[in-house]
Amino acid sequence: xxxxxxxxxxxxxxxxxxxxxxxxxxxxxxxxxxxxxxxxxxxxxxxxxxxxxxxxxxxxxxxxxxxxxxxxxxxxxxxxxxxxxxxxxxxxxxxxxxxxxxxxxxxxxxxxxxxxxxxxxxxxxxxxxxxxxxxxxxxxxxxxxxxxxxxxxxxxxxxxxxxxxxxxxxxxxxxxxxxxxx
Amino acid sequence: xxxxxxxxxxxxxxxxxxxxxxxxxxxxxxxxxxxxxxxxxxxxxxxxxxxxxxxxxxxxxxxxxxxxxxxxxxxxxxxxxxxxxxxxxxxxxxxxxxxxxxxxxxxxxxxxxxxxxxxxxxxxxxxxxxxxxxxxxxxxxxxxxxxxxxxxxxxxxxxxxxxxxxxxxxxxxxxxx
Numbered sequence: 001x002x003x004x005x006x007x008x009x010x011x012x013x014x015x016x017x018x019x020x021x022x023x024x025x026x027x028x029x030x031x032x033x034x035x036x037x038x039x040x041x042x043x044x045x046x047x048x049x050x051x052x053x054x055x056x057x058x059x060x061x062x063x064x065x066x067x068x069x070x071x072x073x074x075x076x077x078x079x080x081x082x083x084x085x086x087x088x089x090x091x092x093x094x095x096x097x098x099x100x101x102x103x104x105x106x107x108x109x110x111x112x113x114x115x116x117x118x119x120x121x122x123x124x125x126x127x128x129x130x131x132x133x134x135x136x137x138x139x140x141x142x143x144x145x146x147x148x149x150x151x152x153x154x155x156x157x158x159x160x161x162x163x164x165x166x167x168x169x170x171x172x173x174x175x176x177x178x179x180x181x182x
Numbered sequence: 183x184x185x186x187x188x189x190x191x192x193x194x195x196x197x198x199x200x201x202x203x204x205x206x207x208x209x210x211x212x213x214x215x216x217x218x219x220x221x222x223x224x225x226x227x228x229x230x231x232x233x234x235x236x237x238x239x240x241x242x243x244x245x246x247x248x249x250x251x252x253x254x255x256x257x258x259x260x261x262x263x264x265x266x267x268x269x270x271x272x273x274x275x276x277x278x279x280x281x282x283x284x285x286x287x288x289x290x291x292x293x294x295x296x297x298x299x300x301x302x303x304x305x306x307x308x309x310x311x312x313x314x315x316x317x318x319x320x321x322x323x324x325x326x327x328x329x330x331x332x333x334x335x336x337x338x339x340x341x342x343x344x345x346x347x348x349x350x351x352x353x354x355x356x357x358x359x
Contacts, residue, residue, distance in 0.1 A: 027324060057303040058311055087239060089276075089296070093258055103282035105258040112296060114239065130301075135281040135290065150259055154240045159324050162259055 027158035030084045039075035039149050039165050041092070044125065046070075048139065048175040054131055064137040065175045069094075069108060069147075073123040075165075077151060081116050088113040089152040090121065094132055094170060096145035101135060108132050138174065145170040198355075205354050225251040225320035230263055230272065231330030233337075236295035237261070237274055244331040247274065249320025255282055255289055256315065261322040264293065268307050272319055275302060281312075289315040 002010075047068045055061040077088055091110035098104060108128035113119050134142060148167035154160065219228045232245045240261075241247070249263055256262060258280050265272040278301060279292035290312035294301040303311060336343045 023326060055303065057309075089240070089259070091259055100284060101281050102284040103255070103280055105280045107258055107278045112239065130278065152259055155325065157326055160261065160322055162257070 023157060026084060027155075030082070030155055030158045031161055033082045033084075035080040035082070037075065037077045037080050037151060037163075037165065039073070039121075041147060041149055041166070041168055042072040043147060043168060043170055044070040044072060046170065046172055048173050050175045054133075060137055061133075064133050065139050067128075067132040067139065067172050069128045069132065069170075070125055071123070071147070073121055073126065073149065075121040075149060077113060077119040077121065078116050080151060080153060080163075081119060084155045084158060086154050086156045088119070089154060091150050091152070093148050093150060094145060094172075095148070096142050096170075096172065098134065098136070098143075099141045104135065106130070106132055132172075139172050140174065142172050145172050201355055205351075223250045223320060224253060225249045227272075227319060230274070230319075231333045232274055233271070233334070234273075236297050237276070238297045240296055241274065241325070242327070244328055244334045246326045246329040247322045248324035248326075250323045251318065251320040255287070256280060256291055256318060256321065262291075262293065263319045263322065264313055264317050265319055266305070266307050266310065266313070266317055269305070273302070273305065274322065291315070291318075 047070075048065050049068060050065045051062065052066075053062040054064070054066060071092075073092070075090070077090065080088055089110065090113055091107050093105050093107050095103070095105040108130050109126070110129065111121070113121075146167040147170045149165045151163045151165065152160065153163070216228075220226060222228075228249050230247050230249060232241045232243055232247060235243060247263070256277055258277050261274060261276050263272050263274050273293075273295075275293040275295045277291055278294045279290075281290040282288070283290075291314070292301055292303070292311075293313060302313075306313065336346070
């Protein structure tokens, strides 16, 4: 009644349908798995400097102000690992307001946490990994700065989402020998 | 012509036409779904295959990414697919800096690949320091591993593509119902 090709096509189409349904169910349920990450972020010092060429593509970079942060970070992200977590992208942002810009958000530090063993973060007197610089050349008019730890789980399969943890206030000072804002 | 006449005698014109119609139906409905998805996600290509290893270990070559562009502003830490003016190949990287102008709502974005030591300014157009919101094709929302390996193989070996298409056509003509 049925030949080999028809049976094969039936089996593969059933397998594909089941797989698709499984993908959808896994994608939708993974973000619902509860987790309780703990963290404390402590800012020790902010020091603003100027006068070095930091970026070869940017002609302005020599005259710009750069903030160098010193911070402590303790976080336990172990509970964020479940059976569908490939890795966690943990990152610290600094966001602030200026006169012309409603959002200024800069990632200053990040780490890929690949397993439960690496999930306890402990940083002491750590400096920013990426440069913190305003869109304009100086930090003039910068207000309401905050520092936040975010965690982005990357699943083996499914939906991406962002988890911002508590944030702390930051004051970004001007450089000791400020450059003119022209 | 000999072949056509023989085929006509064996299957009849009507059967052949119906087969052709079924084939066209499959092709057009696939195209419709693609364009509908494109409209819904506001993205010119809502499903992409990762072609490089610059986002390892998060994404490998051959993984499929589902994009949703939407209209809302981009946030830091999101993985986006962007295409700058002079470069034809879209790039999947993470957003490192965001500055949004209050008056115009214009966004200045800087990206970086997880596996790259430095940011992407070297990959942008000459003299370009920031990516614009309009250059973003979509943000990565969903992820299925390995499912795009077929595309990678077909890119690497173009003969595979022709062979696949030919065998599909032959199969569709000689299957009954």
